[in-house]
Amino acid sequence: MSTHAHQSKVTSIAAQIAQLPLLPMQNIWALWDEHFEDRPRHHHRTWLESRLAYKIQEKAFGGLKPTTRRKLENIGETGILPKRIQSEADQLLPGTALTRFYDDVEHKVIVRGVRNFEYQGQRFKSLSAIARRITGCVWSGPVFFGLKATKRQAV
Numbered sequence: 001m002s003t004h005a006h007q008s009k010v011t012s013i014a015a016q017i018a019q020l021p022l023l024p025m026q027n028i029w030a031l032w033d034e035h036f037e038d039r040p041r042h043h044h045r046t047w048l049e050s051r052l053a054y055k056i057q058e059k060a061f062g063g064l065k066p067t068t069r070r071k072l073e074n075i076g077e078t079g080i081l082p083k084r085i086q087s088e089a090d091q092l093l094p095g096t097a098l099t100r101f102y103d104d105v106e107h108k109v110i111v112r113g114v115r116n117f118e119y120q121g122q123r124f125k126s127l128s129a130i131a132r133r134i135t136g137c138v139w140s141g142p143v144f145f146g147l148k149a150t151k152r153q154a155v
Helices: 003-022 024-034 043-062 066-078 083-089 127-135
Strands: 097-102 106-111 116-119 123-125
Touching: 003 043, 024 043, 097 127, 106 127, 116 127, 123 127
Parallel strands: none
Antiparallel strands: 097 106, 106 116, 116 123
């Protein structure tokens, strides 16, 4: 397929997907019946649109490789992520609150984003900097707040 033809196909697919929210429900159901054998029990429009968008793209560009599909199914069944992506999943979501009692005082940290933590109204780039502020000595922030085991605990 030439570059121009490929670009036209991509644009056409994108246009079809962009039109989904504008279609009346009877057209959504007609598309659903074209792409799926059974209708779902619920009628949540956004969910229906997302499934249709995937199917339209899958039909045009191909689906997932069988190995990728098996990996995703395994994650869905077990809930266990492969080691190489576990560390990414361990990232704290904005709004997460971390608390730790130290010297009979409760210390609370709010995660604001990646390398962005708030402690006592002040912003810090790392949990370790906050742990150092609290204890007065060098600490691993993730260990201090109980997010990681120390080497002794891990053994």
